[in-house]
Amino acid sequence: MFIDLSTLSPNRVYFTLIQTIIPRPIAWVLSDNGTGAAQRYNLAPFSYFNAVCSDPPLLMVSIGKKPDGSIKDTRRNILERGKFVVHIAHSGQVDAVNASSADLPAGTSELDALGLETVAFGDFPLPRLRDARVAFACERYQVMEVGEQAIVFGLVRSAYIDDSIAVADAQGRLQIDALGLDPLSRLGGDQYGVLGQVVTRRRPR
Numbered sequence: 001m002f003i004d005l006s007t008l009s010p011n012r013v014y015f016t017l018i019q020t021i022i023p024r025p026i027a028w029v030l031s032d033n034g035t036g037a038a039q040r041y042n043l044a045p046f047s048y049f050n051a052v053c054s055d056p057p058l059l060m061v062s063i064g065k066k067p068d069g070s071i072k073d074t075r076r077n078i079l080e081r082g083k084f085v086v087h088i089a090h091s092g093q094v095d096a097v098n099a100s101s102a103d104l105p106a107g108t109s110e111l112d113a114l115g116l117e118t119v120a121f122g123d124f125p126l127p128r129l130r131d132a133r134v135a136f137a138c139e140r141y142q143v144m145e146v147g148e149q150a151i152v153f154g155l156v157r158s159a160y161i162d163d164s165i166a167v168a169d170a171q172g173r174l175q176i177d178a179l180g181l182d183p184l185s186r187l188g189g190d191q192y193g194v195l196g197q198v199v200t201r202r203r204p205r
């Protein structure tokens with residue numbers, strides 16, 4: 001099958017891309033809506049997400065608009081306050097990740113609705129989810145508007161890695177146990193993926 005994407009509607013292009021570029025990592029993003037109240041923390045998943053640079057350490061998340069055309073809460077919070085936390089969810093958190101994508105009214109916290117606990121993240125002003133095995137404390141680095149999307153580049157200031165999945169190798173480099181991290185990923189439609197098998201190959205010199 002040959003598909004000329006210029007003949008497809010944006011919706012069809014979307015479905016073609018998200019069902020073929022798989023699995024996609026999921027950024028489970030905590031941001032601050034600035035109310036200073038108990039409902040101040042917003043949480044939502046984004047699978048247009050990846051690491052893009054290590055010097056400086058940057059990741060990117062591409063955030064669209066709500067069906068009514070308004071800006072998604074995470075996007076607005078990052079634009080207005082600049083700080084956010086990206087978590088890597090494990091497979092046991094699939095229901096919470098999925099539920100946190102519900103379009104709640106701005107100012108209503110997914111954390112409360114889902115009963116998720118947070119803990120302090122060093123001296124970063126935002127907390128991290130207690131039960132996520134990896135979290136990144138990020139600052140807005142640059143935002144590029146592309147079509148309806150805002151591609152947010154986040155500068156990773158610090159990382160939390162659960163001790164149970166991290167060991168140092170003989171050279172003192174951090175080794176993360178991929179199966180222990182057990183990252184949830186996004187497939188097409190309503191599907192999620194979990195790691196099945198890890199295969200190892202040394203890169204040729």
Ligand SMILES: Cc1cc2nc3c(=O)[nH]c(=O)nc-3n(C[C@H](O)[C@H](O)[C@H](O)COP(=O)(O)O)c2cc1C
Pocket residue numbers: 026042043044045046047048049062063064065071072073074075097098100101102103104186
């Ligand atoms: C697994 C998953 C991945 C998603 N990835 C994206 C994405 O990459 N970009 C996006 O704009 N929305 C994405 N969404 C939809 C948002 O999570 C959803 O619009 C959410 O309500 C946004 O929340 P907010 O308004 O609190 O920021 C995804 C949803 C799910 C379930």
